[in-house]
Amino acid sequence: MALDERMTVLDALIRVQREADGSIGFRCSCRVGMCGTCAAHVNRIPRLLCSTLVKTLDSDVVTVEPLPHYPVIKDLAVSLAPFFAQWRRARPAFRPTRADAPTLAVIGKDSTFRQLTATKRDCITCGACYAACSITGMNARYLGPAAINKALLRILDPRDAAGADRRKVLDHSDGVWRCHTQFNCTAVCPRHIDLTDSIVRLKRALVRPGKALTV
Amino acid sequence: MTPSLREVVAKYRWTFSGMVAWALQRVTGVLLLFYLFLHVHTISKLSQGPAAFNEAIATFSSPFFKCLEIGLLGVVVLHASNGIRITLLDLGLGGGRQRQLFWTLTVGLGLAVFLAGAIPMFLFAVLGAG
Numbered sequence: 355m356a357l358d359e360r361m362t363v364l365d366a367l368i369r370v371q372r373e374a375d376g377s378i379g380f381r382c383s384c385r386v387g388m389c390g391t392c393a394a395h396v397n398r399i400p401r402l403l404c405s406t407l408v409k410t411l412d413s414d415v416v417t418v419e420p421l422p423h424y425p426v427i428k429d430l431a432v433s434l435a436p437f438f439a440q441w442r443r444a445r446p447a448f449r450p451t452r453a454d455a456p457t458l459a460v461i462g463k464d465s466t467f468r469q470l471t472a473t474k475r476d477c478i479t480c481g482a483c484y485a486a487c488s489i490t491g492m493n494a495r496y497l498g499p500a501a502i503n504k505a506l507l508r509i510l511d512p513r514d515a516a517g518a519d520r521r522k523v524l525d526h527s528d529g530v531w532r533c534h535t536q537f538n539c540t541a542v543c544p545r546h547i548d549l550t551d552s553i554v555r556l557k558r559a560l561v562r563p564g565k566a567l568t569v
Numbered sequence: 570m571t572p573s574l575r576e577v578v579a580k581y582r583w584t585f586s587g588m589v590a591w592a593l594q595r596v597t598g599v600l601l602l603f604y605l606f607l608h609v610h611t612i613s614k615l616s617q618g619p620a621a622f623n624e625a626i627a628t629f630s631s632p633f634f635k636c637l638e639i640g641l642l643g644v645v646v647l648h649a650s651n652g653i654r655i656t657l658l659d660l661g662l663g664g665g666r667q668r669q670l671f672w673t674l675t676v677g678l679g680l681a682v683f684l685a686g687a688i689p690m691f692l693f694a695v696l697g698a699g
Contacts, residue, residue, distance in 0.1 A: 397580075398572060413576060488588070535591070535658060535659070536588045537586075538585060538588055540587075541584050541587065548665055550667075554658060554659060554661065555661065557659070
């Protein structure tokens with residue numbers, strides 16, 4: 355198949371689907387790397403299909419496979435059910451300290467929380483970190499990097515009231531302590547979130563409960 | 570399709586160097602565990618008297634075991650230097666540079682310390698120089 359200079363792996367797959375095999379199954383949506391729908395194993399590294407230029411792979415043959423650690427639905431499309439099961443366990447929803455507050459609490463752009471979490475908030479729940487982590491592959495009960503990072507963001511939020519509940523989930527053998535600091539999640543995150551750093555910071559916070567958690 | 574050696578090296582040299590460091594730490598840890606068993610077994614010969622201990626020690630004076638001792642030094646240094654890297658990262662002192670730490674601290678410094686010990690060991694213990 356002839357490749358164009360700026361062709362992404364997703365473009366190539368769409369061309370294959372149109373010109374060679376219309377039955378190929380894969381998922382995509384935004385095509386600009388912000389929805390997290392099209393993550394797949396490209397040359398055995400989890401990547402977003404829409405953000406990976408074929409020419410940058412420096413490979414004569416491009417191998418595209420479904421993400422590991424997920425049940426395959428069809429061809430490249432996987433079910434992210436295991437990822438979101440752990441995501442829910444981390445209690446990702448905001449729980450306000452004052453549910454009866456008459457006005458919305460505002461987090462200003464210059465606030466400490468915003469400054470501290472600037473590099474941690476961009477998760478698009480693509481599931482690449484969960485696929486890259488060797489621990490999730492061996493232990494399906496492990497929370498996984500994205501869920502732990504989400505819990506960190508909530509714990510750091512001064513408006514949130516569910517920190518103690520989240521700490522119980524995190525301070526467990528299937529929580530942050532299951533991480534072996536392999537950095538695979540950080541290596542593949544398409545949003546360049548240092549997920550291992552989030553886990554390590556939570557580990558330190560959990561062994562020093564009196565100290566303030568910082569990022 | 571099986572990836573080429575060049576692709577595997579490119580993948581693990583930098584992108585997944587943290588995984589390589591983790592695997593090395595496990596492998597060297599298991600090797601050190603075997604060594605500890607051997608060490609305890611040899612030391613336990615003391616309970617059977619000086620002759621038994623001297624006989625056990627004599628086994629390790631051959632050039633083959635001297636070469637293994639150099640290997641042991643490499644295993645210890647690699648495990649220790651990567652242990653320092655992990656400790657720094659756990660203390661939040663890595664500054665998001667775990668790959669650089671792996672190549673400079675674990676590999677670079679580890680290799681320097683290993684060579685500083687291995688070269689004299691090879692010259693004096695294996696070749697019998699001096």
